[in-house]
Amino acid sequence: MRALSLALPFLAALPGAPASAADPSFDCAKAEHEVETLICADERLAALDREVARLYGLARNGPHMDEGRAKQLAAYQRGWIKGRNDCWKAGPEDAAKIACTAGESMIRILELRQGYFDARQDDDAGISGGPMALDCEGWAVGVGFAWAVTDPGMAAIQWMDATVALEQAMAASGVRYVGTSWDGDYELWTKGDEAMLTIPGRETMTCRIEEIG
Numbered sequence: 001m002r003a004l005s006l007a008l009p010f011l012a013a014l015p016g017a018p019a020s021a022a023d024p025s026f027d028c029a030k031a032e033h034e035v036e037t038l039i040c041a042d043e044r045l046a047a048l049d050r051e052v053a054r055l056y057g058l059a060r061n062g063p064h065m066d067e068g069r070a071k072q073l074a075a076y077q078r079g080w081i082k083g084r085n086d087c088w089k090a091g092p093e094d095a096a097k098i099a100c101t102a103g104e105s106m107i108r109i110l111e112l113r114q115g116y117f118d119a120r121q122d123d124d125a126g127i128s129g130g131p132m133a134l135d136c137e138g139w140a141v142g143v144g145f146a147w148a149v150t151d152p153g154m155a156a157i158q159w160m161d162a163t164v165a166l167e168q169a170m171a172a173s174g175v176r177y178v179g180t181s182w183d184g185d186y187e188l189w190t191k192g193d194e195a196m197l198t199i200p201g202r203e204t205m206t207c208r209i210e211e212i213g
Contacts, residue, residue: 022043059115109146137205184201
């Protein structure tokens with residue numbers, strides 16, 4: 001989301017693009033799983049993996065963490081890795097597996113940023129931002145979203161028990177993300193401190209973008 005500074009001018013300086021290619025948080029020489037091999041060969045997947053690991057470390061070692069919550073976080077992280085590695089089932093083509101892995105990574109970034117205050121305390125060192133809140137007209141449901149500065153950029157939106165990963169697409173102005181889930185097509189288009197959100201089963205909604213403390 002390289003244009004995000006134009007779309008969300010109230011944010012502080014955005015983190016820069018990843019410096020190294022195909023250099024994830026784990027040792028690629030020891031990669032055994034098919035999805036790990038894909039991550040080691042793909043710059044964007046490696047950048048997302050590093051960001052997940054960075055946010056996890058901040059949350060795990062932050063001043064607001066206690067022993068019980070740390071055990072829970074570690075268990076969730078192991079579960080997420082297992083789920084991410086299941087992306088080998090996404091389809092016979094590498095493109096489907098890569099898209100699944102990127103989406104799972106972006107969703108985990110949102111979960112960590114939204115669930116752990118300490119995970120979002122060193123944003124200058126990473127590639128992600130958020131969470132922000134969408135206050136949408138005519139819809140009394142809170143929507144959170146986060147983003148990652150990759151090529152192409154990514155975002156994830158969450159409301160109630162639903163979470164969907166989106167990928168940046170072309171836009172004449174602002175920043176636009178699109179995605180498809182089992183229930184249909186999604187679109188998030190941010191312009192300044194406003195956004196247009198389209199989800200299956202609802203008309204396109206005008207939303208106010210608000211910071212989350």
